[in-house]
Amino acid sequence: MISDxxxxxxxxxxxxxxxxxxxxxxxxxxxxxxxxSKLHSYFAGNDFEFFDARVM
Known part of the structure; x- marks a missing residue:
């Protein structure tokens, strides 16, 4: 049985x-x-936009 x-x-x-x-x-x-805050500078395009999102 698979757990939650x-x-x-x-x-x-x-x-x-x-x-x-x-x-x-x-x-x-x-x-x-x-x-x-520097992570976005390593990427071009939007594939890696998740680095721009901050989870609180």
Missing amino acids: QEKALVRNVYTKRLSTQLKEETALKVIKEAND
């Missing part, structure tokens, strides 16, 4: 492929970036 947590996890899986890929060197910069 497992159901929520399945609903939150991102199933669509982005139209662009993130280069490995850019991914490393994103991981190491301490200032979240």
